[in-house]
Amino acid sequence: MISGERFSVVYRLLGDEKEAHRKAWDICLEQTVEFPEELVPAGMIRDEIVGRIEDFKPVSECAYEATISYAVETTANEFTQLLNVVFGNISIKPGYRVERLEMPDSLLCQYRGPRFGREGLREFLGVKNRPLLFTALKPMGLNPGQLADMAYKCALGGIDMIKDDHGLTDQIFASFDERVYRCVEAVEKANSKTGRRCIYIPNITAPADKILMRAKTAKELGAKGLIVSPAITGMDIMRILANDDQLALPIFSHPAFQGSYVTSQDNGISHFALFGQITRLAGADAVIYPNFGGRFSFSRVECEAIARGTSVDMDRIKKIFPSPGGGISLDRIEELLEVYGKEVVFLVGGGLFKHGTDLIENCRYFSQMVSKF
């Protein structure tokens, strides 16, 4: 019944050796049997179900790293239950942080991961060998015609992908259906002039009973990608969307409501694991996160860790694009190319509008900046 196949999670545990080791053993019980140690039945449950400390070592004066393995069967082949085994109850205890996942093929083979990944998205867009250009339609309150006009200009100026701001859902001033219809039309009109393949990506973050309907509507209306905020909708929805052969559209993950997992060094989930490994396993083709030096507080090291997580070896699971955003100004592109190289999607929102008064020219400048290097 139990195959013997195990996957591992590396946790960072706050405390001296004794305290950290107590925490490691606590994880073994809490994340599996959730039962007093002395009452855990002998045999299969004690030997296989209870987590196992595979490695334990200091990483600083007051923190240790413990590698804990779990039977693959504890996850029931469910992405949701995998999240629960990795960090369910332990999320509630301070001083425990998920650093990284170590997933053998016996676990990875349960997941398809991203449909497109880096190579697939490049092919879809017809863009080789340079960073991809991404922007957002905003501010909230504009009507569909105004948003479409903005999308038209951005597409004309050479942007590759244009998404809804993540706060645009189905508000009275820009209903989902009309917005998608108008923006698709505008981007196609621009494409017919430029000969390029710019795509419009609507936000389908929505109530649980409406997400798939919005995805389907978006597809029918001609949208060529979908963006969702998985901390709001539940992360598993990305897997459903990515696996849907009728949709077959690139999926973009937005970090709204997800920040609490990464605001502390001592708790939560590492940038590498959350925005890299987990988002990728769920099936996103690109992961949006706030870049260092912008409006948010991620450090350069944390952003580099995300980029590593998007490309670290995960067997058949494709590499995905890191998509730094959140206050990137156009004059930083050169610096960012040094950090990320060319396998990156630059999300420039406000910065594109701030650069000058002519949006089309701003987009062209952005495009030239990126192509120059």
Added chain:
Amino acid sequence: MISGERFSVVYRLLGDEKEAHRKAWDICLEQTVEFPEELVPAGMIRDEIVGRIEDFKPVSECAYEATISYAVETTANEFTQLLNVVFGNISIKPGYRVERLEMPDSLLCQYRGPRFGREGLREFLGVKNRPLLFTALKPMGLNPGQLADMAYKCALGGIDMIKDDHGLTDQIFASFDERVYRCVEAVEKANSKTGRRCIYIPNITAPADKILMRAKTAKELGAKGLIVSPAITGMDIMRILANDDQLALPIFSHPAFQGSYVTSQDNGISHFALFGQITRLAGADAVIYPNFGGRFSFSRVECEAIARGTSVDMDRIKKIFPSPGGGISLDRIEELLEVYGKEVVFLVGGGLFKHGTDLIENCRYFSQMVSKF
């Protein structure tokens, strides 16, 4: 197009007056237009869409509370977008914490909230005027027959509600369908002996495309309640489940994977707002959380705040049960009754097994402890 109706969120902001005020204004922009201030269009967007600082005052030497109002229309009548306006991007910035929501009828009228609430759940169970007794079937690894045997004994011993441990989903050693079938049968057999109305509550935390199917299967097999971990599935699923007139079952919220929102005093969401107001608005009839003094680290003050959040005035939205768990031992019941009064669901898992070797007798003791006061 904009009604003028607004709801408010009270944020705790870290910093001196200048820094905290900068943060307050940052929220006004970040949570709505997400656009450089100088470029926000005049008129409706600047006047109505952008958040508004309604109040700002110090709460300690290095923290301020800002009350920020938003146009009701920004939420699009969607619970998911409400979460996004309240804490979407701001979740990513350190030093911002949601303290409480101030929701006028114009917002609350969009939600049905819990179907049962405190009174409805008491009526459903036929239990008046005493705390409700709740336990969990565990450890993971037991087979359906063993879990059902445990459920039978607990029901016979006088427990009111018996749930799956939150880690039981559809594992090979206890598949969902067989487990639900056997446990329902066992609890009904016990009820036929005791004349009581104990209910079995399966865990339907599952992949996004399977949750509703499991809920339906549970109902068909005779389960009388549903438990879900909303941080894993997405919180909106509780609203869907609670609103479903075909299901019409009590909904229980489990805090797995939700802890990162409350592990810091300076970031995230307060216990009051997350486990109280938001969970209640979503439609849970009882909210499970780790009690103070157990295996977890919530303080007594935080637990009391949760209890307040479950009963604070929210117009037609029913009061729900706080359900402290996570290491409650039977000898603490008297102390806990002083804290919570009688409007509480005591979740005792491991403690029920630890008390003595006869599970039925332990349950009877638990029941007597609660009824005695």
